[in-house]
Amino acid sequence: MADTYRCFWVEKDAAGDVQQSIIDRSVADLPTVESPRVRVAVRWTALNYKDALAATGHPGIVRHFPHVPGIDVIGEVIDSDDPQFATGQTVIVTGHELGTSHHGGWSQQIQVPASWVVPLPQGLAPREAIILGTAGFTAAQCVQALQHHGVESGSGQVVVTGASGGVASIAIQILSRLGYDVAAVSGKPDQHSRLKRWGAAEVIDRNDFIDESKRPLLSARYAGGVDTVGGTTLETLLRTTAYRGCIAACGLAGGHELQTTVYPFLLRGITLAGIDSAMCPMPQRLEIWNRLASDWKPAGLEDLANEISLDDLPAAVDSMLAGKHSGRSIVPM
Incomplete structure (x- = not known):
């Protein structure tokens, strides 16, 4: 595993203006979290309205700068302090403080509390899970x-x-x-x-x-x-x-x-x-993801998907904030 990761970086310059860039960061600089924690290699992320606000530094969303947006992650466990999550296991991380007060999924790696992590349920492929997302x-x-x-x-x-x-x-x-x-x-x-x-x-x-x-x-x-x-x-x-x-x-x-x-x-x-998705209790969270993997799974997920790159996100953010966006923009990492 590389000792650096690429991410979408949002910061304020000396004049207080919000600046966006795509940079490489050291894995050693990943935000620290209390144990048990899980480090995840992000395979997919997505664009949500909250992400668009975060990417432009909206004060109601971004509490601290610099910041990495992204409230949706599908990825694989790199290492974990929690025995219920094994190295290589595919997991979902959405909501909680991800992409708001905690660095989010527009990044090749994240580190989060184990209590935020949901195992990918049987019946959902990783791409399907990110199209669903938050x-x-x-x-x-x-x-x-x-x-x-x-x-x-x-x-x-x-x-x-x-x-x-x-x-x-x-x-x-x-x-x-x-x-x-x-x-x-x-x-x-x-x-x-x-x-x-x-x-x-x-x-x-x-x-x-x-x-x-x-x-x-x-x-x-x-x-x-x-x-x-x-x-x-x-x-x-x-x-x-x-x-x-x-x-x-x-x-x-x-x-x-x-x-x-x-x-x-x-x-x-x-x-x-x-409806509040961020702080939804884990029992209900697990129930809903299992429903989405089975009897509630939409048949037309691919019809919703628009695959874009990390570099395409600024234009997609502008489109969403202008009310011109539709469906789900997903980003392979």
Whole structure:
């Protein structure tokens, strides 16, 4: 194993401006962690919205500079203090502080606490696992939340917003596989045919979906929803969800503020379920990855994948932040 590794380095210069570069670092400089720790050779990483923010030094994501983004890793154990992880074993590392306050997966090596590491389950190839990544893990949590709150396949139509993004596109595939009637909301007309191929029974233009009126309730249309957008999109979904429905909320690309009333909750008894992937407890984390490797495994994963190099990441980050990105950009390391 080489004594250096290549990584995507984000730092601030003397003027306080964020700079990006791809550099070689010494293995001796890997962040130290408390034992038991695992050192992983990164085989695959990916681009998520949180990574795009980290790559540009967003203060809500990056707490310390210099920094390495990347909240998704599929790799092989180099060495470990924990006997449950053997040298050469393929593992998944997502969430926790990876790529935020801890150097992340846009790197040929990482060193993390053993409590962050999940064995790759049978039924998933490494490439499939990285296409899923945090996006698939989050999508599966959203589906789990709907089911937990009684929104089943026969309950009525379920809406998925931000439908061409990574989380939403996988959520559509899982829901469709489970027999749900899925309506996909998207502002990208060129993606409508893909959305139907992934399992959406109906595709709604974002401008036709959003209702900016101040009415506290709108016609009850949806049994539930997966919202990856936030802002006025989530506000509309709250007002159009039917009695005892549930919305799983996991994104804020459309805004972090929420202007609503208590009427959807008091008069229709709906549930707004917040989805946090980073700190998901390990028992649930293992359950979800096993589901994604078996009965919830999307059939169209390769259709989502766009393979790029480490050098391509700056352009991909710009595309994502401009709202022009779709599917899953994966990076072989």
